[in-house]
Amino acid sequence: MTETQLGEPAFGAAGTVSRRTVLKAGIGGGLGAALPLDVLAGNKTLDGSVLDTWAAWLDTLVPGAAKAGARDYLRAQLLLPPSERVLFLRYTDWPGSHADFYRDALAAVDQLSLDRHGRAFVRLKAAEQLGVASEVAGGQAPGWQGPPAGLFHFVSKADGADLVFGTERGIERLGLAYRAHIAPTLPWPVMG
Amino acid sequence: MKTLEAVDVVVIGAGQAGSVMAARLAAAGKRVTVFEAGPARTLQDMTSSQIWARRLKGTPDLLESTGAHPLGITFNTGQGSGGAAAHHYACWFRLHPEDFNMQSRYGVAADWPIGYDDLRTSYDAVQAEVGIAGDAEMERWRPPGAAYPLPPIPRFRQGEILARGFEALGMQVAPLPLAIATQPFKGRASCVYDGWCDAGCPTGALANPQTTYLKWAVEAGAVVHHQHRVQRIVTDQPGRRAIGVIVRNGRGERLFQPAALVVVAGFALETPRLLLASATDRHPQGLANASGTVGRYLHTHAAGGVFGMFDEDTDCQLGVSGGQLVCQDRYAKAAAPGKDFIGGYQWLAAHSVKPNDLLGIACSRPDLIGEAFNRFMEDAANRFASMTAVGESLPLAENRVELVPGAAVDEMPKMRVIHRFDDNAVRLHRHAMEEGRAIMKAAGAKAAWHGPLVSMHLLGGTRMGKDPASSVTDGYGRCHDLANLFIAGPGLFPSGGAVNPTFTASALAHRSAAHIVSAWGQLT
Numbered sequence: 075m076t077e078t079q080l081g082e083p084a085f086g087a088a089g090t091v092s093r094r095t096v097l098k099a100g101i102g103g104g105l106g107a108a109l110p111l112d113v114l115a116g117n118k119t120l121d122g123s124v125l126d127t128w129a130a131w132l133d134t135l136v137p138g139a140a141k142a143g144a145r146d147y148l149r150a151q152l153l154l155p156p157s158e159r160v161l162f163l164r165y166t167d168w169p170g171s172h173a174d175f176y177r178d179a180l181a182a183v184d185q186l187s188l189d190r191h192g193r194a195f196v197r198l199k200a201a202e203q204l205g206v207a208s209e210v211a212g213g214q215a216p217g218w219q220g221p222p223a224g225l226f227h228f229v230s231k232a233d234g235a236d237l238v239f240g241t242e243r244g245i246e247r248l249g250l251a252y253r254a255h256i257a258p259t260l261p262w263p264v265m266g
Numbered sequence: 267m268k269t270l271e272a273v274d275v276v277v278i279g280a281g282q283a284g285s286v287m288a289a290r291l292a293a294a295g296k297r298v299t300v301f302e303a304g305p306a307r308t309l310q311d312m313t314s315s316q317i318w319a320r321r322l323k324g325t326p327d328l329l330e331s332t333g334a335h336p337l338g339i340t341f342n343t344g345q346g347s348g349g350a351a352a353h354h355y356a357c358w359f360r361l362h363p364e365d366f367n368m369q370s371r372y373g374v375a376a377d378w379p380i381g382y383d384d385l386r387t388s389y390d391a392v393q394a395e396v397g398i399a400g401d402a403e404m405e406r407w408r409p410p411g412a413a414y415p416l417p418p419i420p421r422f423r424q425g426e427i428l429a430r431g432f433e434a435l436g437m438q439v440a441p442l443p444l445a446i447a448t449q450p451f452k453g454r455a456s457c458v459y460d461g462w463c464d465a466g467c468p469t470g471a472l473a474n475p476q477t478t479y480l481k482w483a484v485e486a487g488a489v490v491h492h493q494h495r496v497q498r499i500v501t502d503q504p505g506r507r508a509i510g511v512i513v514r515n516g517r518g519e520r521l522f523q524p525a526a527l528v529v530v531a532g533f534a535l536e537t538p539r540l541l542l543a544s545a546t547d548r549h550p551q552g553l554a555n556a557s558g559t560v561g562r563y564l565h566t567h568a569a570g571g572v573f574g575m576f577d578e579d580t581d582c583q584l585g586v587s588g589g590q591l592v593c594q595d596r597y598a599k600a601a602a603p604g605k606d607f608i609g610g611y612q613w614l615a616a617h618s619v620k621p622n623d624l625l626g627i628a629c630s631r632p633d634l635i636g637e638a639f640n641r642f643m644e645d646a647a648n649r650f651a652s653m654t655a656v657g658e659s660l661p662l663a664e665n666r667v668e669l670v671p672g673a674a675v676d677e678m679p680k681m682r683v684i685h686r687f688d689d690n691a692v693r694l695h696r697h698a699m700e701e702g703r704a705i706m707k708a709a710g711a712k713a714a715w716h717g718p719l720v721s722m723h724l725l726g727g728t729r730m731g732k733d734p735a736s737s738v739t740d741g742y743g744r745c746h747d748l749a750n751l752f753i754a755g756p757g758l759f760p761s762g763g764a765v766n767p768t769f770t771a772s773a774l775a776h777r778s779a780a781h782i783v784s785a786w787g788q789l790t
Contacts, residue, residue: 135635160320165624167331167339204636211635228632231639232622235629236317239643240622248621248647250583253460254314255468262317 119152120177127180130196134203135227136234142244143237143261148176150264160262162232166225175221179230182220183210189217237261267512272524273297274790275782276511277488277531278496278540281349282768283754283775284531285479286392290779291529292486296786299489299523301513303536304345306492307352309476312466316623319465322346322353325535327680329670334686337566337721339535341624347492348466348475349533351768355463355588356445356472357614358398359765360389360409360773364599368761372599374608374660375761376563379732379741382409388773388780396473396772397451400443407594416448422459423581424651425590425616431709432593432615439591442614445473445769446586461618463587464625472586479772491515497678498544499528501748505548508751520676526790527750527782531775534564534724534757535667535681541728541738542669543678554728554738554745554753561667563729564683565762568611568657568691569722572702573630574711575646582650585618587625588766589653596698597764599658607693609658610764613702617652625652630717651711654722655698658764659691661726687719695719725762728753742781743774750789752778 120128125145132139151159152173163172180195183206187195190209191202198206209215211231213224220226238244241261242252277288280302292298313319324340331339344350363382368375390412399416402408418441421429432439446463447454447470457471470477484490493516500510500522510524530537538561542552552560597610620626627646634642665686669679687695699716706714731737734746743758745751754775756767782789 135639137637137640157324157326158321160317164320164324165338165340167328167336169330207635211633231632231635232624232629235622235626235639235643238640239628240315240317240620240626245621248644250621250647252314253462253583255458255460255462256310256313258313258315258318263321 119149119173124177124180125149127184127195128176130203131180131183131207132230132234132237134200134207135231136238138238139234142241144234147233147237147262150262152176153265154263158263162229162236166229175226179220179226182218182223186210186215186218267520267522269522269524272510272526273299274525275299275527275529276301276523276525277529278511279349279531279533279536279755280347280475280480280490280492281344281531281533281755282351282354282475282479283756283771284349284529285475285483286772286775287529287531287754287779288483288488289479289486290776291782292483292488294779294783296783298483298487299525300483300491301494301496301511301523302345302347302490302492303495304347304349304492307347307466307476309466309468309470312468314462314465316465316620316626319353319623322466325681327539327678328535329680329682331683331685333665333684335719335721337564337683337685337724339683342566342721342724343533343535347480351475352466353464354474354768355586355766356768357588357766358443358445358769360411361763361765361770362407362409362597365761365763368599372608376661376729376731376736378760379730379737384741385770385773385777386411388777389769392769392772392776396445396478397447397454398443398445399441399448401441404440405443405592405594406438406440407597414443416451419444419446419448419457419586419590420459421590422584422616423579424585427576427578427580427709428615428651428653428705429591431705431707432591432613434708435705437593437595437705439593439615442589442592444586444588447471457586459585459618461583461585461587461620463618464623495678496540499530499540499553499751501546501548501553505546506748508748527752529752529754531754533755534727535683537753537755537757538667538727539669539678539681549747554747554751556747557735557737559663559729559736560738561727562663562665563661563726563760564665564667564685564724565659565661565726566685566721567723567762567764568659568687568695569720570655570657570695570699570702571625571630571717572653572655572699572706573715573717574651574706574709575713576649576651576711578710579648580651581648582619582652583648585616587618589614590616596701605697607690607697609660609690609694611655611657611694611698612764613653613655615653617654619650619652621647630715651706651709653702653705655695655702656722656764656766657691657694657698658762660688661729661761662686662688667727685721692719723756723762723767725756725759725767728757729760730758731760743778744789752782754778
């Protein structure tokens with residue numbers, strides 16, 4: 075597996091803006107703008123089209139996940155050192171690269187979509203997306219070539235649940251008081 | 267390599283057991299240095315978020331957790347101040363007397379070299395220092411010991427509902443004994459029952475090491491160095507005594523710290539890793555490993571969650587993560603008609619749950635996706651209930667932590683962990699899950715379901731025993747092969763019973779520290 079190629083347009087000169095400032099500002103504002111920092115951080119992340127697939131995938135599993143920041147979340151986490159990431163994959167003790175895990179799984183989602191419907195996942199109708207997701211959730215999708223399908227489904231859905239139901243906004247949306255002892259400064263950690 | 271000023275004791279690991287050791291030895295006047303591989307964390311770092319809380323968890327140098335039933339390492343471990351105990355749930359139980367004699371009584375596992383009576387006064391001493399909340403009389407299964415110093419946790423609505431279910435089936439529940447202040451205790455604030463235990467408790471109500479023994483260790487004069495990875499224990503030429511450790515600091519420098527006595531308290535994975543990585547000509551299999559058992563007999567509790575959906579509100583977000591109720595009616599060991607397994611289990615019931623995370627509402631229904639999942643979450647947010655069976659599993663020699671070759675000369679090898687549950691644990695889990703669903707239904711749940719067999723707590727890997735041919739240490743945690751090398755923590759357990767291990771690990775460390783102080787002249 076190779077290092078992901080970053081396919082988004084570069085954003086200014088990295089030297090003109092501090093890393094901390096850019097990454098903090100990136101939350102909610104589109105971390106796609108922080109491309110040079112991927113290189114600075116030395117961590118793999120995913121390119122824009124893969125992140126689009128991710129957002130659509132997560133929104134299929136947990137509606138509202140895209141609006142809650144799915145795209146920014148995954149990108150921000152992959153920029154962090156592994157010990158600082160909070161992706162649900164962390165709980166599985168996955169031995170390989172996290173970026174490769176998500177990229178390979180999303181590629182498999184796209185391939186499954188092509189096989190079933192002739193289009194990439196983001197181009198499918200909602201019902202078709204749900205059908206593909208159900209196949210992956212079953213863990214036995216024929217032709218699947220990626221990390222274990224059931225594992226990918228489990229961790230990515232849990233990522234979606236984090237974003238939609240696990241933040242202050244998400245918990246309050248369920249009608250519950252958040253009751254923080256120490257309130258998080260951001261919904262999730264970012265580099266800074 | 268720079269040599270530091272000699273100290274009396276080096277403690278490796280600032281988790282629960284290492285903190286107990288450091289506090290007790292420093293209080294006895296020993297010059298104690300603690301090396302902790304992870305970062306310094308104060309109570310202010312305990313952010314109330316199940317998302318942020320994951321940063322407290324994990325073992326970075328684990329390369330792979332594998333086998334038929336891979337252990338959940340990240341969830342069960344942690345590095346930095348407090349170690350795994352920084353995010354533990356403070357369910358503090360005593361092992362039962364029969365837990366110490368599983369081999370001689372039932373022909374399984376291995377006997378401990380000590381019995382309950384040897385540990386009882388240490389349980390009582392730790393309990394008095396830390397403060398445990400409970401109702402000893404209601405725990406009809408509880409071994410003899412001093413009454414709890416704190417009143418039990420209040421029962422919230424979820425607890426009332428689930429108690430109904432147990433009682434309908436003729437089972438008894440009691441308030442879950444918790445190392446949580448239910449009223450102000452020794453300067454610690456009372457719990458406010460908002461359920462953020464898993465994220466580390468910043469209020470000081472929950473007795474994590476930052477609030478108790480690690481704090482007391484520093485107050486007694488112990489020096490704690492974070493981001494200091496001990497890479498090797500160094501022995502004298504004959505290989506009979508430890509003379510210090512080689513440690514890499516946060517700047518990458520390797521230092522030699524001489525010490526009269528070394529305590530390894532790195533938990534069930536890092537402790538055997540360090541011993542194996544400290545092999546010498548005199549100890550070619552690894553330090554303290556003449557028995558060949560270092561890293562082996564790693565085990566866990568066979569656990570499973572049971573969940574219920576109710577028509578009535580459960581206020582399931584209130585309380586503490588560990589739960590409100592305990593039932594040990596199923597702790598009996600022997601197989602019997604209708605019980606096709608050896609060993610027992612206990613129920614921890616009425617956990618405070620958050621919507622997300624591994625033990626949250628969302629992960630109880632991995633099968634639901636899309637709008638069906640979101641509707642479930644909205645329905646369950648305040649009408650959900652959960653409980654957990656904590657079951658005994660038998661330690662197997664094949665379950666182990668091992669080094670992965672290929673590290674650079676000045677680096678430590680990474681770890682691989684191999685684990686499977688035996689059929690006994692699988693049968694125990696099946697039995698418990700059936701019973702759990704029946705309890706939920708009896709409590710009035712309109713739907714009851716359960717989760718898979720999972721690992722909970724890490725035990726063994728450097729077990730104690732009377733026979734040096736089959737164990738690593740004696741009953742004080744002193745390595746059979748080296749007079750002044752001690753181990754502390756649940757890695758010492760030859761068997762784990764069916765209760766959460768932190769109280770027992772603390773009592774063992776407390777007892778060992780007292781022994782070290784009293785026998786200092788002979789040991790050093």
